[in-house]
Amino acid sequence: MGPDRALGFLNQMLWSSLWVAGPVLVAILLVGLVISVFQVTTQIQEMTLSYVPKMIVAGFLLIAIGPWMMGRVTQFATTLYLLIPTLAR
Template identity: 50%
Template sequence: MSSDQALELMSQLFWNSFAISAPILLSTLLVGLAVSVFQVVTQLQEMSLSYVPKLAIAMIVAIVLGSWMLGRVVEFAASLFKSIAGMG
């Protein structure tokens, strides 16, 4: 394996991991921001109020987009195994 091939595989790995994790991270970021604004406006500083909505939205996004995420991981793994078989 040349260094160019290794760098290409690392690039694909980083882009796939970014694409898979982005929906959950962005949705929890937006919910966290909304909860923070709500807490500032109402002066309600309850710790569970900041964690429960983020956890709930992360679960909802994982359930809704889980099949797409898993399909993307399986597709990447299959292409990785095909490229490994082609190297030898």
């Protein structure tokens, strides 16, 4: 296996991880932004006000799109396992 093939696998792995983790991270980012604006406008500086909604959104998204996320990771792992016999060439 040459360095170009290894870099190709690394590129695939990074894109797959971005697609899997992206929706949850973007949702948490948006919730955090909305809560920060709310805290600035109302001058409420409660720490749990920022963490609890983020955890609720993350939990809901993991339940809602978790099967898709696991399917994507499983598909990537399966393709890598199927490529093992061809790496010796």
